[in-house]
Amino acid sequence: MECIPIIISGQALYLAYEYVYVKENENNLQTKNLSAENAFMVKDDSIEENELFAVYYYIRKDDSGKLPDHYMATVVTTNYKYELDIENNNTIQATTEPAVPHYLGEIPIIEYLNNKLAIGDFELQIPLIDAYNALMSDRVTDKEQFIDAILAIYGTLLTDEDEPNTEDEDESIRKAKARLKKYKVLEMPDTAKAEYLTRTFDENGVEILKKAIEQDIHKFSHIPCMSDESFGGNVSGVAMEFKLLGMENITKIKTRYYKKGLRKRVRIFCNYLALHGTSIDPSGITMTFTRALPKNLLEISQIVANLWGKVSRKTLLSQVPFVDDVDEELKALEAEEEENLKRQQEVFGLQDNTPPEQDPDDKEKVDA
Numbered sequence: 001m002e003c004i005p006i007i008i009s010g011q012a013l014y015l016a017y018e019y020v021y022v023k024e025n026e027n028n029l030q031t032k033n034l035s036a037e038n039a040f041m042v043k044d045d046s047i048e049e050n051e052l053f054a055v056y057y058y059i060r061k062d063d064s065g066k067l068p069d070h071y072m073a074t075v076v077t078t079n080y081k082y083e084l085d086i087e088n089n090n091t092i093q094a095t096t097e098p099a100v101p102h103y104l105g106e107i108p109i110i111e112y113l114n115n116k117l118a119i120g121d122f123e124l125q126i127p128l129i130d131a132y133n134a135l136m137s138d139r140v141t142d143k144e145q146f147i148d149a150i151l152a153i154y155g156t157l158l159t160d161e162d163e164p165n166t167e168d169e170d171e172s173i174r175k176a177k178a179r180l181k182k183y184k185v186l187e188m189p190d191t192a193k194a195e196y197l198t199r200t201f202d203e204n205g206v207e208i209l210k211k212a213i214e215q216d217i218h219k220f221s222h223i224p225c226m227s228d229e230s231f232g233g234n235v236s237g238v239a240m241e242f243k244l245l246g247m248e249n250i251t252k253i254k255t256r257y258y259k260k261g262l263r264k265r266v267r268i269f270c271n272y273l274a275l276h277g278t279s280i281d282p283s284g285i286t287m288t289f290t291r292a293l294p295k296n297l298l299e300i301s302q303i304v305a306n307l308w309g310k311v312s313r314k315t316l317l318s319q320v321p322f323v324d325d326v327d328e329e330l331k332a333l334e335a336e337e338e339e340n341l342k343r344q345q346e347v348f349g350l351q352d353n354t355p356p357e358q359d360p361d362d363k364e365k366v367d368a
Contacts, residue, residue, distance in 0.1 A: 014120045017041075018261070019056060020108040020268050029272055031265075034109070041111045053077045054109035057086075076108055105271035112261040115253055125221050132213045139206060146198055155192030222246030244293065255289050262287055295321045 017034040039056045043049040057073035071086040080099040087093065102108055114120065122129065158176045180186055186194055218225050224243055241248075263282070270282045304316045313333070317326045 014114045014118045014123070016112040016114075017054075017056070018110040018112065018265070020104065020110065020265065021102070022272075027276070029269060039109065041107075041109065051107050051111075054107050054111075056109065076102065078105070078107055079103075081108075103272070103275055104268050106264065106268055108268060110261045110264050110268075113257045115250075115257070121221070125217050128213055128217045128220070132210070132217065135206065135210055135213065142199065142201055149196040149198045151194060152197050153186075153188070153192065153194045156188050222250055240294075240296070251291070259287055259289075297321070 015036050017036060017039040019032045019034050019039075021030055021032070022028070023030045034056055038058050039054065041054045042052045044052055053075055055073055055075050057071050059069050060072050061069050068087075071084075071089055073084040073086060075082040075084060079101055081102050082095060082099055083097050084093075084095065085097075158180070159172045188194065214225070224247060266282045266285055270280045273280055300319060300321070304319065307316060314326055314330060317323050317329050323329050
């Protein structure tokens, strides 16, 4: 089940919607990501903000152009689904289509909020982003204007004054410009001069301003620049955690809201499975989120080695990033220990609960 489009949509448009439905002529549940621009959830005005119903709508266009465009809407409640064909959205239209039960036990449209303010990740940084784009655009424009600079000649003409004036002035200037472009030589008297008309700009100042804006974007969004020099070299795990603390707090907020939507999805799936005789307790399903961040494996291995024998093996193995299933890893460890014990017994010729054979001379000494 693909969840990445939900996350991307929620980060960009402040929320995302997912529609859970039973595919036609099949018994399997399907999920469809809905655009936040074409869906909304209606809640009551209580402090709990209970969900009342959800709506998904879109415009149906007539390619022939003979009929006006009209809206198609799907309204879902806790128990029923309504399909509406809205011919005129300026007036009240009676519902003629019958309600269809969906048997999912909850409103089958799931809302995923991005944060408490219900805004996109970049919205608070839009002024800084616009300033950065304007600065870079002006920088490119200055470069283009520098290339297309105007050549100003003082005290003489571009054309050769000694040549007979047999052509009009425009044609003479055109030929002179062609010769200058071809030979890259401009002959002028001592009192004349030539220069390009360009606007001088402080490249160092522009670069400093660019870096300042870029740093402010990362600072106020709490998202560090991973290509920054401070992330290079041998950075300890604690130092890395402090650098990523702001982003980690934002991630926890996103995880909390995303987990709320996933719980509803699990409840809907469990309700549907209960209709087919399979009872599953949704509260018994544990959701695990793994951060896709680089880990200092050397530091983790040192911590595990120092705490070995003081903390349970299950707890220690759960801290190792590349161990996915701790229980299976413990079983593998026990199997290896038993295998090593059997090999040792085979090497020394021992069996379980069998004392080693005594030398006959040693036995006579004991009897004496």
